[in-house]
């Protein structure tokens with residue numbers, strides 16, 4: 394076993410990390426698990442077995458194997474997230490699909506006049522771009538009014554989030570308006586912080602918000618999920634980000650009793666009308682193997698000390714350690730305190746790099762990839778009035794079991810070289 398690995402595997406486990414991730418490009422320091430996740434070799438092999446089962450005898454697979462396999466996955470997820478009933482768990486392609494299911498349901502409530510024109514939907518300013526667009530496509534077009542909750546960055550405490558959310562709830566209810574939906578991230582993507590989701594859901598309940606959808610795309614394997622404690626109506630998480638499934642598969646939890654029978658998969662097939670979980674289990678002929686490998690993923694996780702919780706805990710500790718190493722080396726600071734980090738952390742980049750736009754951030758990311766073989770997303774933060782030498786660029790680093798200290802050292806050295814060479818984004822954007 395590679396001794397450079399950051400203690401993710403203890404002597405009590407038998408996972409050969411190097412072998413499990415031998416398909417990763419060895420020339421690249423991959424510190425961006427957050428975007429696309431990872432899939433170990435043993436899970437890819439399991440996926441191929443599922444694909445072969447289908448190709449060997451598609452009829453038998455369709456009639457005998459597929460539904461029971463997806464049901465097994467739903468049971469496993471139900472236990473992992475503490476849902477009450479397996480019917481509350483549907484397996485879908487990804488978080489974007491889950492959002493489409495929830496939001497098209499909301500749209501129907503506008504069309505059947507349960508909701509009125511101008512009723513409000515809240516979403517965090519730091520929400521994922523595709524989900525914001527979904528909200529506009531479904532809810533704004535149906536006559537809903539979308540309010541974005543502004544959030545400061547860098548963040549110092551949960552209190553800042555709670556205060557902004559409180560103000561948005563008040564604004565949403567001005568002049569007797571009704572807030573029909575709140576979309577709340579569990580872990581925001583960019584900039585990445587853990588949101589005090591349980592507290593915000595409770596605030597929604599107290600304010601009479603009709604429905605709450607938690608976008609936990611990064612959730613499972615990254616932060617603790619207890620859907621009963623969180624208390625939202627809907628919660629989705631990708632399984633291909635932090636849960637080692639191949640792309641792509643997600644679950645959508647829909648709390649029982651919340652008009653679940655009115656929820657439908659956007660792709661309509663033979664199972665239409667048989668409940669969302671069953672509708673989702675057949676949306677036409679396609680590859681269902683990512684949905685079938687969850688038992689094998691559970692077996693993979695059980696080989697790590699502490700299982701999924703152990704992996705999650707060590708990833709958090711290591712990403713914080715690496716983030717602190719980087720800010721110390723560059724004389725900058727973290728975008729959020731350690732307790733607000735998940736398995737991802739925002740690391741301030743030296744101001745002398747002069748990142749002044751989203752375009753600069755993307756170009757720096759490209760340069761890090763092409764000249765230094767470092768794969769890491771960069772966030773541009775607009776300076777506030779009165780900021781002196783503001784940090785305008787933050788890197789979102791991730792830690793997953795395959796990462797080594799060398800990955801982060803390479804990133805540190807790449808940035809140091811750019812700084813020492815007098816590189817600035819303004820020069821390089823010309």
Ligand SMILES: Cc1ncc(COP(=O)(O)O)c(C=O)c1O
Nearest residue numbers: 487488489521581582608610631
């Ligand atoms: C917070 C958040 N929501 C939704 C998504 C969409 O996930 P997918 O592209 O797998 O549907 C992402 C993807 O990174 C995300 O970070």
